Amino acid sequence: MKPIYMDNNATTRVAPEVVEAMQPYFSELYGNPSSMHGFGGNVGAKLKAAREHVATLLGAMPEEIMFTSGGTESDSTAIHAAIRAHPEKKHIITTRVEHPAVKNLGEHLAKNGYRVTFVPVDRQGHLDLDYLYKKLSDDTAIVSVMWANNETGTIFPVEEIAKAVRERGIVFHSDAVQAVGKIPIDMADSAIDMLSISGHKLHAPKGIGVLYIRKGTKFAPFLMGGHQEGGRRAGTENSASIIGMGRAAQLVMEYMDDENTRVRALRDKLETELLKRVPNSMINGDPKNRLPNTTSIAFEFVEGEGILLLMDQYGICASSGSACTSGSLEPSHVLRAMGVPFTAAHGSIRYSLSIYNTEEEIDFVIEKMPPIIERLRQMSPFWQQAQKAS
Amino acid sequence: MWDYTEKTKDHFLNPRNVGFIDDFDGIGEVGSLSCGDALKLTFKLGDDERIADAKFQTFGCASAIASSSALTEMIKGMTLQEAGKVTNDDIADYLGGLPKEKMHCSVMGRDAMEKAIAYYRGEAEKKIEGEIVCECFGVSDVQIERAVRENGLTSIEDVTDYVKAGGGCGNCHDKIQFIIDTVLGNTPRAAKKPEALTNIQKIKMIDATLEREIKPALNQDGGDIELVDVDGNRVMVKLRGTCASCAKSQITLKHYVETKLKELVSQELFVEEV
Numbered sequence: 001m002k003p004i005y006m007d008n009n010a011t012t013r014v015a016p017e018v019v020e021a022m023q024p025y026f027s028e029l030y031g032n033p034s035s036m037h038g039f040g041g042n043v044g045a046k047l048k049a050a051r052e053h054v055a056t057l058l059g060a061m062p063e064e065i066m067f068t069s070g071g072t073e074s075d076s077t078a079i080h081a082a083i084r085a086h087p088e089k090k091h092i093i094t095t096r097v098e099h100p101a102v103k104n105l106g107e108h109l110a111k112n113g114y115r116v117t118f119v120p121v122d123r124q125g126h127l128d129l130d131y132l133y134k135k136l137s138d139d140t141a142i143v144s145v146m147w148a149n150n151e152t153g154t155i156f157p158v159e160e161i162a163k164a165v166r167e168r169g170i171v172f173h174s175d176a177v178q179a180v181g182k183i184p185i186d187m188a189d190s191a192i193d194m195l196s197i198s199g200h201k202l203h204a205p206k207g208i209g210v211l212y213i214r215k216g217t218k219f220a221p222f223l224m225g226g227h228q229e230g231g232r233r234a235g236t237e238n239s240a241s242i243i244g245m246g247r248a249a250q251l252v253m254e255y256m257d258d259e260n261t262r263v264r265a266l267r268d269k270l271e272t273e274l275l276k277r278v279p280n281s282m283i284n285g286d287p288k289n290r291l292p293n294t295t296s297i298a299f300e301f302v303e304g305e306g307i308l309l310l311m312d313q314y315g316i317c318a319s320s321g322s323a324c325t326s327g328s329l330e331p332s333h334v335l336r337a338m339g340v341p342f343t344a345a346h347g348s349i350r351y352s353l354s355i356y357n358t359e360e361e362i363d364f365v366i367e368k369m370p371p372i373i374e375r376l377r378q379m380s381p382f383w384q385q386a387q388k389a390s
Numbered sequence: 391m392w393d394y395t396e397k398t399k400d401h402f403l404n405p406r407n408v409g410f411i412d413d414f415d416g417i418g419e420v421g422s423l424s425c426g427d428a429l430k431l432t433f434k435l436g437d438d439e440r441i442a443d444a445k446f447q448t449f450g451c452a453s454a455i456a457s458s459s460a461l462t463e464m465i466k467g468m469t470l471q472e473a474g475k476v477t478n479d480d481i482a483d484y485l486g487g488l489p490k491e492k493m494h495c496s497v498m499g500r501d502a503m504e505k506a507i508a509y510y511r512g513e514a515e516k517k518i519e520g521e522i523v524c525e526c527f528g529v530s531d532v533q534i535e536r537a538v539r540e541n542g543l544t545s546i547e548d549v550t551d552y553v554k555a556g557g558g559c560g561n562c563h564d565k566i567q568f569i570i571d572t573v574l575g576n577t578p579r580a581a582k583k584p585e586a587l588t589n590i591q592k593i594k595m596i597d598a599t600l601e602r603e604i605k606p607a608l609n610q611d612g613g614d615i616e617l618v619d620v621d622g623n624r625v626m627v628k629l630r631g632t633c634a635s636c637a638k639s640q641i642t643l644k645h646y647v648e649t650k651l652k653e654l655v656s657q658e659l660f661v662e663e664v
Binding site: 112302303305343378383384 | 392399410419423427429447449450455526557558607608613
């Protein structure tokens, strides 16, 4: 059974062009880019080109691009760099809807001598900006706000926040893992100091990421050792993956239009049809201000794990905000922060598309979903109650 | 993805006995929407006083649906006395085992069965026995104690897997640990006797605890702590480095240093900065 893959906010297919670009750098051109011989040095030249491609995607300078092992390392490095560059400051601001890479680090720091403010969101997932601005103080070491939410796709006004934060002389970091490649980003015209990117969310492989560090930003390395990455991140370069990342950066620039037209239209069709065909279903988050590929739909009175397993029978891959799928007992912290009621949070399914999805696949999912939900609702005591009540 | 047995998958994909018996003899409802799973069980007795039919409605994950389906299959043909003896382990065994994190699904089945039998026997709906320990999932000390005893649980994580308690905010973890310790016959930590310490022993222990447990944690944040004096149960310390200027230093003291000292030396101690 060929998978119908609609879980691209979890990870993406590595683009065939990326695989092709990487292929020679395993067994043929395996030299160490730091070596003095040409065999390694030639790889160094390729890394330079890859860095330039990523810089172009972000509207940045090549020296502002630092390669890491992924989004999590980029987030951790950025936040640790800021607090170590300002050891006297003991306050951090982030949001209640961050990816665990930021959220759990924030919670950890809160137990280790830092004051951490988690900015709340409203029912549509919009940040309470007044609250954020009121909390800015001379003690604030860093403000970290994601560009777009991985579960709902809601886009946050990070440029606006960055400006306000910069006025106070505070470092601003954004986890842009979900946003890069889907919406235009131009660091040349931005007040953002640091930006995290993950390779495997944009058709590069897992295990490669980028931290953009604006020139002049106070920085302290997280990994120490060799002089790689301009002394900011030690460790022999992951050559093949960096080259793959460079190729992926070129590709997403090419595909960004497609993402925002065709993919958006597919997402809209999927969403509109499901809402029409499945009673008691609704969108989580702001339907307008959203990534073009993501929709989070709550199917009331059923539980996400069951939905996913029944979808899996047809090879349809997606994610759920339910508790049962995560191994924790609480539904998604994002949906709970938004105040999505339990009736809906447990039955929320996130579909996240990519350029590789086709209209046929969308039609297939539209056809298969309603009976899946109906089948589980027939078993659900709450559905019976809700039916009786109405 | 969960590692479900073929039998669990089968009972989820082809659940037996879904529905509601209108003229039921017994009914048991457990769980809630907020908890993420719920089960409504109904049964009908035959002329031979054995369960002739049983049906369920379940909101929850695949293992909750499979556990409910398994339960209804198991109890058909049983007398109420037999059905009352079905344990959560029996349900899990019937399915060839459940992932540890999903054991609470089988506990839900057992609880619904007990409630349905109580309904049939005309026993008034029992209020939740004991005191609520886990506020997030509404689990009482009696329920936790029972789960620990019946399933030989030894950790807070185990308790969360079986009855969900402690799976939310985590504020009840100390209380759960206390229950586990009590059941296992360990001396609960809170019951340590302070009078067993002489003054010199106490000072030595405080000093050792500061050095071993507290200093390294504060050092991580660029802070340090120094023991100045001990007067009775009053522990006087001096904070240095970033701790001294930290707005949270009072909280650090109260909540961290004091908790650690109480836990490891004596419940009577209190900390003061000098």
